[in-house]
Amino acid sequence: MEKIDLKIEGMSCASCASSIERETAKLPFIQSSQVNYAMETGSFVLKEGIESKASLLKIEEVISELGFKGLEKTQEKPVDNKEKEKDNFYKFVISLILSLALFSLAMWPLMGWPSQKVNWYLQLLICAPIYFWIGWKFQASLIRFLKTGHSNMNTLVGLGTTAAFLYSTLLTLATEKAISWGLVPTVYFEAVGFIICFIYLGQYFEDKAKKKTKEALNSLFKLTEKKALLIKDDGVVEVAVSLLQVGDIIRVKSGASFPVDGTVIKGMSSVDESMVTGESIPVLKQLGDQVIAGTINGGSPIDFKAKKVGSNTFLSQIIHYVEEAQNSKPEIQKYADRISAVFVPSVIVIALLTFLAWFFMGPEPVWGTSVSNLIAVLVIACPCALGLATPTAVVVATGNASLKGILISGGEVLEKANNIDVIVFDKTGTVTVGKPSVIEEVYDTSIIRNDLLRAVASIEQFSEHPLSKAVVHLAEKESLVLDEPDLFETVKGKGIKAEFEENEFLLGNENLLTDNNIELNKSLAIIEVGSLIYVAKEGKHVATLVIGDDIKEESLATINEMRERGITTWMITGDNQSVADHVGKKLGIDHVLAHALPVTKAEKIKEFQSQGLRVAMVGDGVNDAPALAQADLSMAMGTGTDVAMSTADVTLVHGDLKRALDFLRLGEGTMTIIKQNLFLSLVYNSVLIPIAAGLLVPFGGPMMPPVLASIAMALSSVSVVSNSLRIKNIRL
Numbered sequence: 001m002e003k004i005d006l007k008i009e010g011m012s013c014a015s016c017a018s019s020i021e022r023e024t025a026k027l028p029f030i031q032s033s034q035v036n037y038a039m040e041t042g043s044f045v046l047k048e049g050i051e052s053k054a055s056l057l058k059i060e061e062v063i064s065e066l067g068f069k070g071l072e073k074t075q076e077k078p079v080d081n082k083e084k085e086k087d088n089f090y091k092f093v094i095s096l097i098l099s100l101a102l103f104s105l106a107m108w109p110l111m112g113w114p115s116q117k118v119n120w121y122l123q124l125l126i127c128a129p130i131y132f133w134i135g136w137k138f139q140a141s142l143i144r145f146l147k148t149g150h151s152n153m154n155t156l157v158g159l160g161t162t163a164a165f166l167y168s169t170l171l172t173l174a175t176e177k178a179i180s181w182g183l184v185p186t187v188y189f190e191a192v193g194f195i196i197c198f199i200y201l202g203q204y205f206e207d208k209a210k211k212k213t214k215e216a217l218n219s220l221f222k223l224t225e226k227k228a229l230l231i232k233d234d235g236v237v238e239v240a241v242s243l244l245q246v247g248d249i250i251r252v253k254s255g256a257s258f259p260v261d262g263t264v265i266k267g268m269s270s271v272d273e274s275m276v277t278g279e280s281i282p283v284l285k286q287l288g289d290q291v292i293a294g295t296i297n298g299g300s301p302i303d304f305k306a307k308k309v310g311s312n313t314f315l316s317q318i319i320h321y322v323e324e325a326q327n328s329k330p331e332i333q334k335y336a337d338r339i340s341a342v343f344v345p346s347v348i349v350i351a352l353l354t355f356l357a358w359f360f361m362g363p364e365p366v367w368g369t370s371v372s373n374l375i376a377v378l379v380i381a382c383p384c385a386l387g388l389a390t391p392t393a394v395v396v397a398t399g400n401a402s403l404k405g406i407l408i409s410g411g412e413v414l415e416k417a418n419n420i421d422v423i424v425f426d427k428t429g430t431v432t433v434g435k436p437s438v439i440e441e442v443y444d445t446s447i448i449r450n451d452l453l454r455a456v457a458s459i460e461q462f463s464e465h466p467l468s469k470a471v472v473h474l475a476e477k478e479s480l481v482l483d484e485p486d487l488f489e490t491v492k493g494k495g496i497k498a499e500f501e502e503n504e505f506l507l508g509n510e511n512l513l514t515d516n517n518i519e520l521n522k523s524l525a526i527i528e529v530g531s532l533i534y535v536a537k538e539g540k541h542v543a544t545l546v547i548g549d550d551i552k553e554e555s556l557a558t559i560n561e562m563r564e565r566g567i568t569t570w571m572i573t574g575d576n577q578s579v580a581d582h583v584g585k586k587l588g589i590d591h592v593l594a595h596a597l598p599v600t601k602a603e604k605i606k607e608f609q610s611q612g613l614r615v616a617m618v619g620d621g622v623n624d625a626p627a628l629a630q631a632d633l634s635m636a637m638g639t640g641t642d643v644a645m646s647t648a649d650v651t652l653v654h655g656d657l658k659r660a661l662d663f664l665r666l667g668e669g670t671m672t673i674i675k676q677n678l679f680l681s682l683v684y685n686s687v688l689i690p691i692a693a694g695l696l697v698p699f700g701g702p703m704m705p706p707v708l709a710s711i712a713m714a715l716s717s718v719s720v721v722s723n724s725l726r727i728k729n730i731r732l
Contacts, residue, residue: 002052004059006042008035010068010137019150023062029055039395042070067144091134092200098126099193106190120172120187127189131165135196156347160378161195164188167371191375224294224315225259231303248306252297261308264289269299347689351377354693362694369694376692376704380685390674392724397670404732405638405653406663413649416633417616417667420567422608423660424601424627426619427573427583429640431559431657432549434620436470440528440546444521447542450480456535456545458482459498459505463490467531467547495533506536513541529582548579551586554658559587561661567616572596572604574623601627618660619648635660662732669730677720684716 011017017035024044025033031045042063046055056072063070104110105123112119131139135157142158144150168187171178179185230239231249241259244250249265252258258271268286273295285291291304293313310316354377358370398408408414425431443449457475460468461482475482487499494515495508506512513520513534521541526532530548534541559569570591573580577594584592593604601617605627608615617624617631620640628634628647636648639655652659690696692704 002046002050004044004046004052004056006044006059006063006070006072008040008042008063008068008070011035011037011040016066016068016154019066020063020068023066023150024059027055027058027062029058065148066150067141088200088204092197092204095130095134095193095197095200098130099190099197101126102190102193106187117175120168120175120189123187123189124169124172127165127168127192130193130196131161134200135161135192138196138199156378157195157199159348159351160375161192163371163378164192164195164375168192188372188375225257228259229253242310244306244309246306246309248309249303250306251301251303252291253301254297254299257296258291258293258304260293260306260310261313262291262304262306264291264302264304266303267300269297269302271302272296272298347378350689350693358694373692373694373703377689380688380692380704390677392721393670393674393677393727396724396727397666400728400730400732401663401666404659404662405656406659406666406732407638407651407653408663409649409651413633414667414670416649417664418671419614420616420633420664421613422568422570423562423616423618424570424572424605424631425559425589426601426621426624426627427571427575427580428549429620429637429655430618431555431571431587432551432583434549434639434655436467436531436547437550438470438474438545439530439548439550440526442524442526442544444524444540444542447537450478452535452537452543453478454480454482455500455503455505455537456507456533456543459485459488459496459500459507462488463496467533470547471533471545503537504539507533510534529579551583552657554656556587558658558661559589562664563588563590565664570604572601572627574598598623598626602630605630616660616664618652618657620655635663659732666727666730666732670727673723673727677723680723681716681720 008020011020017037020035020042021033024030024035024042029047029050031047033042033044035042044055044059046052060070102123105113105119105126110119138154138158138161140158141154142162145155145158165188168189171185171187175185225241227238228241228244229236229251230244231251236251244260250259250262254269264285264287266287268284271283271285271291273283273292285302290307291302292315293308294315308314351374355370355374358373359366362369394414397414401408428434441449441453443452453471453475457472457480460471462485472482483500485498485500485505486502487497489497491497491508491512494512495506498505498507506516506518509532510520513536516536516539518536518539518541520534524541524544526544526546528546528548530546533545533547535543535545563569568591569589570593571580571584571587571589572593574596575594580592580594583589593600596604601624605615605617609630609632614632616633616635617627618635618637619625619628620637624636624640625647628636633650634648635650635652636645637655638645638651638653645651650660650663652663688704691701694703695701697703
């Protein structure tokens, strides 16, 4: 199934997004429709066999009929709302200046100056540009509502300001006639001005919030190179990165970033991979090493062969993850959208009932009181706060997570992080490093450790056995200078015979020593579980090295904290029982299951779920994919396989296990703030709409004038946005 992604301009609230979703979903070729107000984007999945070009035109047409604009998205530049933010700010400033002028004429200090009639005409002239120019989008929304029946937050503003403007204009232009009809000789031009003024103020703050939430995505876009040095037969030419193909040979100079993913074929240099790993220490890259788009070459020029280009590069996948996360919605957002979808028409009905109640049952003069309360209800009910409650929180959370190396596959995943009962870990590459290393060394007391390690590593560097690399890596890590052995012989299935600096060495398993009549030294007992390399020098067993998969530094603290949070921990691995038990005991894991096939892992998780438990799974390999798919919440190591990452809800880019705990904290904190936002917005509307309708007046309570209603409405949006931004303070 094909998918069309659009940038949608002109939305002002969640009701706008719901209208677009609802109407585009009615198209016969649409499988699903999803619009995100906070990110101003839409994602439309087409049914099988549908041609996308014609579908795109029809979707854009429907969006246009609703009063919005749909544009095809590209990844050539970052999201930028500066112009819109600036425009809203300028309109706020202009409307504020004009509104203050209206206030001075209507209230103080120029009230009634130079005469009431002239004063009203001056107010009409000042208010007209606010109503017809600055507030035109609200009036256009009202006209569209009258034509199509589609309403949104702007419809309410259009209704409220139009009622106030027309009422005041009629009084100004036909004062005596209007009074004879029972209209109160009070104009509301200043209310029109301040309503529109404060809405633009609220939208300016919304734009600022959106700008902050998009910083993560923008920073990722900035890492992408636009040009690359392509090596051809006739020399080096600069080309657009979009033209690169797999197999191209590319040169990266010192200080430049790698444009695509590939393999080094010439040169050696230190590369800053902090974008990927979070480590500030540069990594040495030489022949055969992998390089990643966006990382920076800090040393000498490097030539490399492109392996992944375009949307397949690691950096592009990160960008895609962030966009997908911010475009999708959790169930709680869908709930808020459903409320918004019925909220606007409900408010219109309440406003009309308010008008009729005051008109037929209110005190004289009925026209003035009825219209004033009608306007107040329409303004106070603008569902800005409700529409912002969830999307702003989700966008802030996903943006914050991405900057910390946590990629979330969808906004709904944040909800999954709550109330986890059981967490299941894979072993290799998840709680352990995932590659062989020397995890224990025991030496005879007569031996100088570094001298022997240098000799062993010098011999092992010529071996093709995977365990040999672990020994060589340890020696190199400790800056030991290796040399060549004088004699080297591989003993198949047992180890190595060698001579180094006039000493005879045997390196291998127990059988190698037994075959050469060398007795094992019982004082060289080992603790760790792993593959053993026995070292004999001049016919004497002098050392034992244990090669295993070392436990990650952060694993113990992370698992302990999860257990403290009341989460039951399991490790399910395909490794043997003794190794699994050993690792599980060192980490304090509650339960260990070894010799597990991929399907076994998934079935075990299904068993937990059948008991009513919510299960999270953390893995990194192809064998973890079934379990990741089965789990309620799945997290994959970014250092693992593409299959695991594409299956999981969350990717921990750096392979850092403590980020799994960070995500649980983020999910719980975000859901708390979303619930606070929904509570604030719903309580706000529930309390203030009746007050605006004048419910307290019969009991001696106050009325709410339209100007005060506009201020309260703007403040509610600001409070929700501000509350959402607190997510940035969650400790990750």
